[in-house]
Amino acid sequence: MKNLLTILLATILCSCQDNKEQLNLTEGVYISNVTIISTEDGTYSPHIGHLVIEKDIIVYADKNEPSINGTFEKIDGTGKFIIPGLIDSHVHIIPGVQGMLPHHIEKYPELATEFNSQMPRSYLYHGFTALINLGGISDERIASFNMQEVKPDLYHVGYSGAAVANGYPMNFTPEEFRFDAEPNFIYMESQAESIPDKYDPADHTPKAVVKRIKNSGGIAVKSYYERGFGRMSKLPVPTKRIMTELLNEAHSNGLVLTVHANSLEGHSFLADIGVDILSHGLWNWGKYKDVPRDSLPLEIKRTLDLQIQKQIGYTPTLTVIEGEEALVDTGFLDQPVLKKVVPKNLLEWYKTEEAQWFAKEIFNELTVEEVHIIYDNVQAHAMLALKYLSDNNGLILFGSDTPSAPTYGNQPGHNGNWELKLMKEAGVPLNKILASATFNNAKAFHLDASLGSLAIGKKANIIMMAKNPLMDIEAYDAIEQVVIGGKVIKREDLEVKE
Ligand SMILES: [Zn+2]
Known part of the structure; x- marks a missing residue:
């Protein structure tokens, strides 16, 4: 063509x-x-x-x-x-607004309206002309995004990712809604008891799910390898057989498989299988989480080496960490550059007590100093892994994961711009940063015929x-x-x- x-x-x-x-x-x-x-x-x-x-x-x-x-x-x-034009290969065009819960939107509908008409422009303002939505999205959401007068090109991975039943990120949705909310969930025998009878296991095999994603216009299959964090741990994860089938089915449908993982366990499991893309960097170092910031344990290095050898796409998403830490940074919302991309009234609301709900939820009793120590340590590890991958010719794909959580710390466009700067801070040379956000992303997601x-x-x-x-x-x-x-x-x- x-x-x-x-x-x-x-x-x-x-x-x-x-x-x-x-x-x-x-x-x-x-x-x-x-x-x-x-x-x-x-x-x-x-x-x-x-x-x-x-x-x-x-x-x-x-x-x-x-x-x-x-x-x-x-x-x-x-x-x-x-x-x-820059391609951000990991965003979420969510139905609501970064940092707002549904009841906030109900209370302040005008903030949501202002946000949504500005949002596509904010991506363009920072040079992002193509976005890949790496989670579920509805036809209505795609239509409302595309109705805007100017907007980046939007690509997606279907109405939901291929998550295993009751696994991440389904676990966030209450049990009575989660199967409807995640129409492309993968049936697992171990979860059979909690899956409502109306779901036929035959419709939830890797083969059936990938076909559905393809038919809904998806350009990739998104899956997850996440045991959980905070209060939610021990979540079910895909077996090797399921992940391998997802990969094979994706390929036979002309799609690529991109998988959420940020842990050593996840990265090592997925590198072994040889998935196409890891949608996050390796920052959750498990038993090595307290090693000095400048040391790269052998096991981490071996996992990265395997990813480099197989040229698996590696999406650093350093702003996942930074965007949560921003919630305790009193100066974050006062940056003049945010005024260019976040509507004034919404910026003001973010400064209110009401908007601190997520910070309270994730940081709980931690002091500001403690939050910085924890997040800075994780970020130092994330940057070290990225630098190693960059120095050894790994395949880096630019993605900002905007927003990675209900944090106001990940703003459209601004977050991607921040990600570019963090990659530089980690030691990735400028030519590789540019390639990651243009040529590499286009090729990895089979968009290189046009982008x-x-x-x-x-x-x-x-x-x-x-x-x-x-x-x-x-x-x-x-x-x-x-x-x-x-x-x-x-x-x-x-x-x-x-
Ligand atoms: Zn994401």
Whole structure:
């Protein structure tokens, strides 16, 4: 499909070799004299060149000036840098609002309305032009997201993940609703007693579940390996047979299998099986949880080595930890940058006593100092594992897990921007950070026919920056224009309107 389109566009619109033929544009955009930063193989060689879009497709990208006529907008790219739009491969477009419980939304419906009309723009504001929803989503939610005037491209994994019956994350939903809420649950004999009779085990095999996910338009299968945390532990987890079947079924349906796991046990189990993607980094080190921050135990190293050897996608999601810790950081909500992406009234509500419910629930009696000690230690381990994987050519996929929990610490767009900075802090080089959020994600999720690079035939999702993202992490704060499906939007037009 991609090749056919490329050939077609190349022959109809231009002959790039002799560069004499004209591009006839009807709804074009011509970005001239700009530094083009894109890769087709993971290595970068930025160069000054020209890029032309017709409607929503890139039709020209070359060092030489194009010959064009017709109707087009010209953007002078002198001194600027363009990269492909960023792909966040782990988000949750939840039905509600980060940090609010259903009864809060009932009480303050206007806060939810303001949040939901700003949310897609906030992702674009920070350069995220494609999102992969890694949990359940309804057709209504997809429709309401897509109804927005401007929004990133949204991909999903079906109406729910392939969780084992009563396992994570089903365990969060009360028993009487959880099976309806998780239509793609996997039947397990050990849980048979609590599964209502109306569910036929034949509809809940890995084969039946993956087929359903495929038919509902999912691009991947999401599963989970989580024994639980806090008050909820000893949750059922998939057997090796179930996980292997999910992997095989995903592949025979042309899908990829991405699995939630952040523990050594989970990462090691999944690395053995050879799943496609781990949707979190390895930060829950089990019996090694108290080792010094700068030591990488042999068992952790071996697990990472196996993931590197098999080139399993590794999604660090460092903001999972940071976004919970933010609940005890009094300065978090006062960051000027949050005002750009979170509606004012909602920001004010987050500062109220009522909004501290989740902090109270997870931190309980802990002091602020104790919270910092615990979370900083986990984050140090998460960063160490990521650095090792990066230094040894592991496959890093960018994902922010926005929001990972009902915390106001994970805000749309802002959280992804934070994740980029944390990856840098962990020691991942800038070229690998950029690749993880563009080329790697597109390839890993089979979206590379249309996304992930600035090649002819690809969708025109482009970010223009005032700084070079291969030289300076601050480039992600220096976005000037966002092109989504060929539509050019100035960054300031995406921020919260006063
Ligand atoms: Zn998640």
